[in-house]
Amino acid sequence: MLSWLFLAWTQPTLDIPSASADILDDPLQHDALTRLRDLVVTGGGGTWPPRATYRDSWALPLRPYDSVYRAMETSFAVAQSSLDNTHNRQLIDSFRSRMRSQLDLHINMEDVRSALEAQSEQSCSQSAWLGYFLCMSFLRHSYRWGVTPIVSEAQNEDSLEFPEQLELPWPYLMRHFGTTSPSGCMTSLMYANMRSDNRLEYSVTVGMPESHRSTEFWNTKLITEMEVRVLPMYHLFAHAIVFLEAGDMIAACDALKSANEILKMALKYFFATMVDSNLSQQIWMAYVQGYQGWTLGGVDGISGGQSLIFRTLDSFLGIRPFPAPEKEALHLPVAQRNWLNFLREYDIRAAVKARGEEGAAITVELEALVKQLRLWRMGHMRRMQPYESVHRPERKTMTAGISVVDASDEDHMIEHLKRELGQRLAQTV
Template sequence: MEHHALTHLRDLVVVGGGGAWPPRATYRDSWPRGLRSYDAVYHAMEASFVVAESSVDNAYNRKLIDSFRSRMRSELLHHINLAEVQSTLERAESDPETCPQGAWLGYWLCMSFLRHSYRWGVTPIVSEAQDEQSLEFPEELEVPWRYLQQHFGTTSPGGCMTSLMYANLRPDNCLEYSVTVGMPEDHQSTEFWNTKLIAEMEERVLPMYHHFAHAIAFLDAGDAAAAGAALKSANEILKSAFRFFFSTMVDATLSQEIWLAYVQGYQGWTLGGVDGISGGQSLVFRTLDAFLGIRPFPAPEKEALHLPSAQRAWLDFLRDYDIRATVKEREVGEDVTTQLEALVKQLRLWRMGHMRRMQPYESVRRPERKTMTAGVSVVDASDENQMIEHLKRQLGERLAQTV
């Protein structure tokens, strides 16, 4: 069967994901030789990024941040030949055989970790870094970032769900890069499961994406029964994925005390009015909203900050098709409508459950930093309770739109 829906899904997986979904990154030894030294720089710095106990002394934290950045600049100067990097990236862009998509993804991952660690200077993050209004990055981190933005079609100066999380889970079920090196096992386990949860959700719902694409193709072919069957299968897959989500997002797997400080914090950005990672960047929820016509849709320039072009093309196709409006207009039949409404109901239930489940994670007291979520930067809240009320209002608005 050939259809635009299937073409966009194929592009998402093959072009955007390196042949797999979630994206399949490859690491240092697969990169063009001129780029591999960045991996050495990150590993030279990783153990000094994290601290076991945070300080609330701004002067001390400033010295810590400045020292870390100074050492990274030295490592970059020592290891990186910028002219070689630039020529390597130009060759990679013009000749895909020299740098397959998986290698691009792995290199993007490495550069994202380098930029986020340079941006914060220490993790858990501290208010001294949050207060910064601007930051000049070394050219060794700036020049390749512009090539990465062009290649993936993103505009954010920081990492995103794809570059910091999807690409970080290796085939052997380990993280390629970590911000908890040298920390106790519960810190490393929480970091692992935070990435594993997000990446495995995408793996579990990939068949649902196929059912969505086939449902559209069946509708256009006039086969409402097949479309209804595809949507019924999609509902079953989504139900299983949501069960996995809530069974994993528990304190035994994702420690509440550790998650906020050692996992969520460094994924933020806050410079130049740009936010960091948000759960809303997960493609599964974007896909559900786009497929079901749940508005308002994000502004294209906002979505382009963090979502690669192949992901946006898939979402834009689903929005333009607007299956619920199409079904209503064509008077397709009750079964298709019933299955679509069941998807909406599942998404509403997930959003209600997530609103409750996230509160203990986001409300942990961290006196070394201002109230912040990685996805919405510093929040205008004097304490954690006001912060939770702010988040509940935001999530409540999206829940009200999920109809």
């Protein structure tokens, strides 16, 4: 009887990128490859990085959420921020009031509940789940802030009551993806937002000049393209473990040599792309970084440190300390955590060390990976400073990933961030 609610949640036909297809078609059987396949299938909807599908692939009662966001997106960004708290409170309250009206007008809660219950019981499209996760994350983040660039008037809020239309679906999404945060995450706000035709599905800079749209695009493109470029490296990491366990030291070493080459090219792309002509320093701080924060209930928003590439490198190389499980569960879906935890528990450097002299060549390749990661962290520490030090007087000093920083101005915030990044650099050995 409820089939009309979820018939649209079928698996669409997707062109699977070759690196993802290589993983899915790999005939080798090993726990490392099982975790990696699960990352591609259940973590990404059949590809990594994830390729979401959008409105037309969702159950009918869920599609109006897309309409609500489209109706609100043109009034979220303002060209000039105000320093007047009273004016900002009016902007925030007005935006939230209009979104509540749109939700009341378009969303049938009983049908939404029925669709989500049906979807939870059926074998349906993971790519559609990803698209819906994306839409709900954008709605929740825009409602949370009320205006972008974000302002201290919103940062001052200790708690916020969300409309029931935004609250009811969220536990379903958390259970499905295995996250625990009330906010969006790297997967929902960035990975799932990059379409296969190389544009963003949702935007927070609608109505702004092209420079704003370009900066928002390149911020997401950089993060997702890095995953595209290093997915073969993940595959090689899994192969290195398989070959090492089989005693094939030459094949394990060759896999890591190839992994080093892939990482070198990916990091070169990172620094070549993170330039002002793509990512405007002034615009990034105001229109891209801010809305990805959260700050409610002691929960932070997302940060580049949650990117899977750097978590994978740290996990594979045993760079400690590893994040606390409950903290990582806030923003990383379970398929990503399972992949990372396998690498941590395997501890390839310890396994190679136990082999003595026969593992010497492999150790050289592992140390080369560590060296590249150290060089990236040193370069990133320098490259991020102009972006994070832009003066935004309408808001308290903050980063999206660690909320409000205990710093009186941007210079002090940069010193705080340098200490944080410097500590991680010192641990990268």
